[in-house]
Amino acid sequence: MASNSVIPQLGLGTYPLMGQEAEDVIVMAIELGYRHIDTAQMYGNEAAVGKALRRSPVPREQLFVVTKVDPGSLSAQRFHSSVARSVDDLGGPVDLLLIHWPPADSEVDAAVDRLVSALEEGRTRHIGVSNFTIALMERAQKRTGGRIICNQVEFHPLLDQSKLLAAATKLGITLTAYSPLARGRALQPDMVQEIARKLGRPASEIVLRWIIQQGVAAIPMSRKRENLQSNLNVLQFTLREEDMAALTSIGSAAGRTVSRASMSGRWDN
Numbered sequence: 001m002a003s004n005s006v007i008p009q010l011g012l013g014t015y016p017l018m019g020q021e022a023e024d025v026i027v028m029a030i031e032l033g034y035r036h037i038d039t040a041q042m043y044g045n046e047a048a049v050g051k052a053l054r055r056s057p058v059p060r061e062q063l064f065v066v067t068k069v070d071p072g073s074l075s076a077q078r079f080h081s082s083v084a085r086s087v088d089d090l091g092g093p094v095d096l097l098l099i100h101w102p103p104a105d106s107e108v109d110a111a112v113d114r115l116v117s118a119l120e121e122g123r124t125r126h127i128g129v130s131n132f133t134i135a136l137m138e139r140a141q142k143r144t145g146g147r148i149i150c151n152q153v154e155f156h157p158l159l160d161q162s163k164l165l166a167a168a169t170k171l172g173i174t175l176t177a178y179s180p181l182a183r184g185r186a187l188q189p190d191m192v193q194e195i196a197r198k199l200g201r202p203a204s205e206i207v208l209r210w211i212i213q214q215g216v217a218a219i220p221m222s223r224k225r226e227n228l229q230s231n232l233n234v235l236q237f238t239l240r241e242e243d244m245a246a247l248t249s250i251g252s253a254a255g256r257t258v259s260r261a262s263m264s265g266r267w268d269n
């Protein structure tokens, strides 16, 4: 488990998998040992995820399924019907429901209140947020009386998220790392390649291990059996403190891969 949390440390990202391909990759991942599956209303693949969950021989209660409410569905009119559709497509209540992107500041509290009602109505076992800054995490945690368990954010060695991680830890919130390989970019730096060569492991395993060894969960996406398998190997070894520190030293504010116009000027770094 990631620090302080019920969230399995390694999960499967499902964006941009769709339809039959999404279904087949998820069934394969569960067969290999994945128990944490990440989807979102925005990805348009919740029905395919639901089919994969039904096809898989692993009982649903052994899986941890995460989905996210689309930014266009946070309003009073849309929130509850959109969540009902997600729950329907996914074959029952989810394990973790997130607000995918923070709305405008004036709408944050109302969106967080709707998340709490989804929890109280039994549509999800846990609630959380995604792409929330330190100030927004603090605000959501206060508003919910400490019920936010997760903030899913971009996290890999190229991006310095140390302040966000320290603040989340203080609030009892686990970070989940999205784009944990920076879509391949995080495998390229000399420092990553050098540590990979020294340890005789692929660069992807070095990057993912650096993430989970900080108590952060990671949800790499892969369509390939060998990469899905390799990504699971990171649960089996540890990095020495000097290698952890060397990887941390390559992060900067410029390393971000994913953003939205609505976040301009809002990120912590």
Ligand SMILES: NC(=O)c1ccc[n+]([C@@H]2O[C@H](COP(=O)([O-])OP(=O)(O)OC[C@H]3O[C@@H](n4cnc5c(N)ncnc54)[C@H](OP(=O)(O)O)[C@@H]3O)[C@@H](O)[C@H]2O)c1
Binding pocket: 012, 013, 014, 015, 016, 038, 039, 100, 130, 131, 152, 153, 177, 178, 179, 180, 181, 182, 183, 184, 202, 204, 205, 219, 220, 221, 222, 223, 224, 226, 227, 228, 230, 231, 258
């Ligand atoms: N909350 C948010 O706003 C948000 C934003 C973005 C993403 N996400 C979530 O995070 C998940 C992961 O992020 P991502 O898909 O953007 O990026 P990612 O996981 O960093 O990178 C995916 C890429 O890495 C490759 N890859 C995976 N394992 C590999 C390995 N062992 N060796 C070499 N290459 C490997 C994959 O190619 P192959 O298929 O060839 O292996 C794929 O091209 C998404 O699927 C989605 O669920 C959330």
